[in-house]
Amino acid sequence: MGREGNGVRQVSNTSIQIEFLYRGERCRERIRFNPSTTPIDVALKKAELHRVAITHAIAAGTFDYAVTFPGSKQFQKIETSSDLTVDQWLKTCLDEKEAHLKSSSFDSYVKYTKQLTAAFGHIKLADLRKEHVRDWCKSKKASNKTISNIISPLRSALQSACELDLIPINPLANFKFKRTEAPSEDKELDPFTVEEESLILANCSGHIHNFIQFAFWTGMRTSEMVALTWEDIDFKGMRIHIKRAKTQKATIAETTKTYSGKRIVRLLGPAHDALVEQRKLSGPKGIIFLNPYDDRPWKGDQPIRRAFILICRDAEVRYRRPYQTRHTFASRMLSAGESLRWLSHHLGHSTITQTEKAYAKYIEGTHPDAGEKGVDLFKGT
Template structure:
């Protein structure tokens, strides 16, 4: 035994215990000094040489960035620091892990909802082992997307952040997402066409929608949306104190996303809009339900609480009403497009219309409603019909 102790290689030590001696190897991993015992190995020259060879193998893998702690020490307390990472971990494991990390960072509900959508959109890659993901696979995935380039970039950003954890764990040495550029592999259609289709309701459909609403509060909400062009998130956050009945205007200062009321998305979104007779009629009818009971104008009749967000309106009120009316499905945002195209067809001043809708200028109108603007006669004044909402 004495001879063995004198010949110990560097990094290999012997711990003396009452019940016997234990071989220990020592190395540094990710800046942490690690000591791992071989409690089942008898201390002899043969096992000392084995420990030395194993230590060399570990140090070599650490240098190459391929060392997986749990492959060598599956029961080590050090796993609480380095994670129980196995070579077979799939991309879905890291996406799930990153979602949990985001929740602990107290990100806004809307941001988390966006990340959850990215999670679902990456389903084609879920089962792929992290170590098998290559730039070539990502290139092929990008080329198969039918969504806008901005959307693809958002999803890749989420994937890149998730796989940064795999780099931290030592499972991969380079994040492959950082090696690809989405714009190189996506067609111009993905960059210039919005995945959102402008598909407004025609006059007959508007009439059928309002008649089929059934619930008076739903009808009030739909009528007001169609005659103000407000976003669903803005409708959910609209307070009675935001309404000026004398001036026939409404002040849009906040939006409700996933049940959280906050400021509008952009500075242009904070605005004063004019209310036509139809919008004022909807408010007058809605007074009976919420004016003296709460601060918010529109509520979910089933809960008596303000609408939590656009998705709640879509599921609970919009979809059932479309089905009852026999109207082809579009999402609630089409009320905003219906408002815009109606005013464009009447030759409304585009600068005025952009301000009403919360855009910085008419450029957004040209981008989304180009086909409707072909007959625009350049009139710079509001038509009287835009005043009465007929």
């Protein structure tokens, strides 16, 4: 750090650096000297005495940084960071994020930032501690996953502040909040039965019928389906090229939800039949699935949900959101004995583990002939 660890060291032929702690920050300032008139040993000794005077003044509360080191950039940064609130810094980070996040992700970022601002916005950035966040987490009636999602923008903002030397450390660098939760009751996973699918399809027609049948037999995300174009369909090879997605908040189609979401999947028979019928309605070019009320591309999943509510009511089927068609497809494929690896790729999951965890109860013991293939193959050995 310096001359035998005393906080001073020569950094050039004409300057010596002094290091000291001020307001919890490690500060480094340079003192100039003329080597032709002041030997280095003398200059270093003077620097040591100057540093001692500084540390004494800091301890006594009489140190005036601006007077001692006029024009210091480090002091300006310390002054800025000492007055900067969490609210101000979160807003700064939010502005920077807008250009780099997808519309749906930015919308979530804004929502979480509002909650963080309400909880911690009044606290100075340099004063925020892990205990503040932990106490807030304990007070929230939300799942561990939801809390983790909310905290994520704050952790990221604090890391940026740390990298810019606005704060010495990120108080949430290794912070994880996890309360004991009751076992999951599969609230999210609620597939339709074969009978329910038949009733639903019998109570709709045209654009909506083709859309729902395609959803049941591809397992594609709603956001992927509304962005699908005829150029993405390979009828000869019976394949679908999934490249884009359009969420409720997006004005245009964007890249898929994840890198693994961009994929090529098989076009199965019932899905193929739905496309054949749909081409008669929307034509052979452009967006495949259109809103029948205005013959324009769907603007997101909200109008689809509203239409689906009415269809389920007419079919006398308990309503679940259209996304459950994806779970219906996955659960059926696994119950039929299809490969977990194949399904994971088809759904656009990042790992097989993700697929296995979501649909574990459909993997073993659900197929009526489970085990028979092994018996037939090896019973004579």
